[in-house]
Amino acid sequence: MSSNSSTQAEVRVRFAPSPTGLLHIGGLRSALFNWLWARHNHGQFILRLEDTDRTRLVPGAEDQIIRSLQALGLEPDEGPELGGEYGPYRQSDRLNMYREQAQKLLETGALYRCWCPPERLTSLREAAQRAGKAFVYDRHCLTAENQSDAREPHVLRFRIPEAPQSVVWDDAVRGRLSFETATLDDFVALKADGYPTYHFANVVDDHLMAISHVLRADEWIPSTPNIYSCLLHSAGRHRYTRTYRPFKAPPAARNYLNVTVLNLSRNM
Numbered sequence: 704m705s706s707n708s709s710t711q712a713e714v715r716v717r718f719a720p721s722p723t724g725l726l727h728i729g730g731l732r733s734a735l736f737n738w739l740w741a742r743h744n745h746g747q748f749i750l751r752l753e754d755t756d757r758t759r760l761v762p763g764a765e766d767q768i769i770r771s772l773q774a775l776g777l778e779p780d781e782g783p784e785l786g787g788e789y790g791p792y793r794q795s796d797r798l799n800m801y802r803e804q805a806q807k808l809l810e811t812g813a814l815y816r817c818w819c820p821p822e823r824l825t826s827l828r829e830a831a832q833r834a835g836k837a838f839v840y841d842r843h844c845l846t847a848e849n850q851s852d853a854r855e856p857h858v859l860r861f862r863i864p865e866a867p868q869s870v871v872w873d874d875a876v877r878g879r880l881s882f883e884t885a886t887l888d889d890f891v892a893l894k895a896d897g898y899p900t901y902h903f904a905n906v907v908d909d910h911l912m913a914i915s916h917v918l919r920a921d922e923w924i925p926s927t928p929n930i931y932s933c934l935l936h937s938a939g940r941h942r943y944t945r946t947y948r949p950f951k952a953p954p955a956a957r958n959y960l961n962v963t964v965l966n967l968s969r970n971m
């Protein structure tokens with residue numbers, strides 16, 4: 704990946720709501736902690752609208768989010784209305800960036816095409832459920848005899864590394880967390896309509912927008928393994944590096960937040 708230049712020391716945090724509903728108190732709490740951390744460090748507070756779930760968009764929600772932040776004095780330094788060096792700040796305006804990154808990862812083999820119809824995936828899911836197992840895609844489309852025409856509708860899946868690995872990271876609030884890659888599914892990065900999934904868009908955007916810390920609600924911890932698997936994938940090929948700087952969270956934040964500190968190599 705290529706990216707804009709940024710110094711490693713600069714604090715850049717983002718509040719990234721989806722306009723699939725009105726801004727609620729939980730979202731505002733995340734916005735507040737991000738804003739405080741940016742102001743405390745003389746850094747940048749970025750508003751990014753994650754509006755790729757087109758079926759669930761709520762008319763007026765985007766405007767309500769922007770006006771609510773303004774009304775509470777949590778003014779972003781960069782965002783959809785203000786613009787900025789790392790824009791655009793609506794994911795629906797960044798589709799070409801996701802496709803470009805996906806194309807690169809397809810060429811390196813980190814992503815692969817999957818033509819499986821929904822009925823096939825549903826029956827696999829049901830079989831897993833009956834067996835009392837978590838659903839893991841069976842890689843039907845990875846083998847040569849199962850390859851269809853690239854012009855036929857398909858999704859792009861992440862190829863989770865075959866060799867099981869433990870991934871450990873230090874959450875600045877929760878302490879040391881870990882997971883095994885063997886439990887990960889080859890999740891979809893790019894949908895058949897060309898829109899990215901949440902996990903993929905997040906990693907691409909955090910990287911291209913030079914985000915330094917991710918402060919978010921605890922409910923996002925389970926999604927971290929997928930995000931990290933994207934990073935893992937890129938590790939050998941693209942010199943992604945991860946380091947975690949100490950982050951002293953205020954005690955009041957401990958029940959609400961997990962903080963992942965990203966420090967990605969800018970040389971991709």
Ligand SMILES: [Zn+2]
Pocket residue numbers: 816817818819842843844
């Ligand atoms: Zn498939």
